[in-house]
Amino acid sequence: MGSSGDEKNEILLNVGFIGAGNMAKAIGEGLINAGVIRPTRLYASAPSEAHLKHWKSLGINTTSSNREIVTNCPIVILAVKPQYAQDAISSAFSDFSNCAHRPITLVSILAGQTIENLEEMLYEVLQNKTLAERVNVIRTMPNTPLLVGEGCTVFSTSSKLEQLDPQLETVFDEHKDVVKKIFSVNGYCEEVSEYLINPIGALSGSGPAYVYQIIEAMSDGAVKLGVPRSMSYTLAAQTLLGSAKMVLQTGRHPGELKDEVCSPGGTTIAGISAMERVGVRHGIIEAIEAAFKKSEELAKKKN
Numbered sequence: 344m345g346s347s348g349d350e351k352n353e354i355l356l357n358v359g360f361i362g363a364g365n366m367a368k369a370i371g372e373g374l375i376n377a378g379v380i381r382p383t384r385l386y387a388s389a390p391s392e393a394h395l396k397h398w399k400s401l402g403i404n405t406t407s408s409n410r411e412i413v414t415n416c417p418i419v420i421l422a423v424k425p426q427y428a429q430d431a432i433s434s435a436f437s438d439f440s441n442c443a444h445r446p447i448t449l450v451s452i453l454a455g456q457t458i459e460n461l462e463e464m465l466y467e468v469l470q471n472k473t474l475a476e477r478v479n480v481i482r483t484m485p486n487t488p489l490l491v492g493e494g495c496t497v498f499s500t501s502s503k504l505e506q507l508d509p510q511l512e513t514v515f516d517e518h519k520d521v522v523k524k525i526f527s528v529n530g531y532c533e534e535v536s537e538y539l540i541n542p543i544g545a546l547s548g549s550g551p552a553y554v555y556q557i558i559e560a561m562s563d564g565a566v567k568l569g570v571p572r573s574m575s576y577t578l579a580a581q582t583l584l585g586s587a588k589m590v591l592q593t594g595r596h597p598g599e600l601k602d603e604v605c606s607p608g609g610t611t612i613a614g615i616s617a618m619e620r621v622g623v624r625h626g627i628i629e630a631i632e633a634a635f636k637k638s639e640e641l642a643k644k645k646n
């Protein structure tokens with residue numbers, strides 16, 4: 344490992360990505376930045392070179408063949424758009440009968456696709472119960488701040504694990520520990536019941552986009568009053584970071600912390616009143632609900 348590497352924490356299994364776009368990069372590059380895996384243990388596949396060029400420059404193995412990922416990696420992270428899930432799974436596992444001696448954990452980061460959907464997609468290509476048992480599905484909901492060590496990931500495991508032979512269960516338990524490490528070296532990671540994944544996806548999976556909009560809007564407000572643009576972005580972002588740390592580190596209710604900033608008859612309560620007039624809080628609640636509804640729609644379409 345490099346000088347920043349922690350030998351005890353090192354991931355010693357190969358980890359492959361099917362799909363090499365924004366989210367895969369945030370996870371893969373986050374792992375390299377944290378120094379917990381050698382780039383040569385990482386593999387990434389995509390149909391074009393558009394994203395793979397960057398992976399190659401980091402010393403990661405790249406390919407246009409999804410099958411190569413399954414051949415080389417016991418942990419396979421599925422990171423394509425949800426509508427390409429079946430295509431990607433079919434091509435990746437088309438030759439699985441030849442490497443089924445090595446069980447595989449398929450880690451999905453796809454919005455909306457349930458563990459059951461993914462197991463059905465696998466069954467479609469494997470057509471065999473014994474083979475299908477050798478692929479364990481873990482469904483995750485990560486977010487892009489993984490890239491800077493402040494990610495937020497929840498995950499659920501397949502219920503079929505409870506019915507497997509003990510040897511296979513042990514291998515999948517070891518894989519699960521690696522998956523937990525992949526997502527917790529760069530942020531918060533917690534196992535949850537699957538019914539919570541879509542609502543949490545609408546909160547923390549999509550959340551960075553809402554927050555960037557808020558940072559941009561706060562910055563626009565300051566620029567309107569004459570604050571230089573770059574300074575306003577830094578101050579807005581730092582204000583969000585500081586406020587988030589106040590909530591996480593003090594454990595106090597956000598409403599209580601807000602009250603402390605609002606002096607009676609002062610400037611901040613005037614600002615809060617303007618926010619309430621245009622319905623900022625309601626807008627954010629609606630945004631989360633809209634994202635949740637969309638993920639339910641995607642789940643119904645399956646692929």
Ligand SMILES: NC(=O)c1ccc[n+]([C@@H]2O[C@H](COP(=O)([O-])OP(=O)(O)OC[C@H]3O[C@@H](n4cnc5c(N)ncnc54)[C@H](OP(=O)(O)O)[C@@H]3O)[C@@H](O)[C@H]2O)c1
Pocket residue numbers: 361362363364365366367388389390391392393394395409422423424425427430431452453454484485486487548549
């Ligand atoms: N973005 C987020 O913040 C976020 C958060 C949580 C979950 N997710 C989930 O993450 C997944 C990926 O999102 P993203 O934003 O990373 O998408 P993206 O940047 O568009 O990347 C998609 C990648 O998939 C590749 N691809 C397309 N068809 C493929 C196939 N058949 N086999 C293998 N690779 C294929 C693309 O190839 P090319 O490079 O050739 O185009 C690209 O590298 C989505 O399912 C989304 O629901 C995203």
